[in-house]
Amino acid sequence: MAIILRLDRVMADRKMSLNELSERVGVSNVNLSKLKTGKVSAIRFSTLEAICSVLNCQPGDILEYVPENIPPQ
Amino acid sequence: MAIILRLDRVMADRKMSLNELSERVGVSNVNLSKLKTGKVSAIRFSTLEAICSVLNCQPGDILEYVPENIPPQ
């Protein structure tokens, strides 16, 4: 799980609640909550696009790749 | 279609062919070609993660949001 979701960060930055984002994006608050808490393993571009549009941000603000650290032997 | 894929750009930058990327990422060259040419409408994080790992890049290097321009009336 090296792709992590940073939706919470952008939402906090924009001071936007989950319910408001849900209404404006057109995705249920349940599913947005899953996105927000990293409980999804894929994303449709239609959803990503709507989120970026409403939050005025880029995919890179929401999706982050964190390399698995190689544990020292 | 405001989310556009920039995999081709990163691959060119890294001078990596589709077949090599396919082998190293573990996704068929057919499906990687679809990704590369923007013929998919979603992506699994497992795939995105593998691509970012092999190409040593971030999701933001591959996914870009381009706002639909509001045509002047």
Added chain:
DNA sequence: TAATTATTTATCGTTTAACGATAAATAATT
């Protein structure tokens, strides 16, 4: 601290579409 609101979790069902496999077509290279 009770009431209200917001967020998260849990099921279930539907539907979308990634992804693999294969074959074939096209493009690029040698």
Added chain:
DNA sequence: AATTATTTATCGTTAAACGATAAATAATTA
């Protein structure tokens, strides 16, 4: 011309988003 690389096309399988609903938890406010 031959080889290699990439793209396109079908088909089938499977993963999982997403909706709907209900319930649980968390946070806020009166």
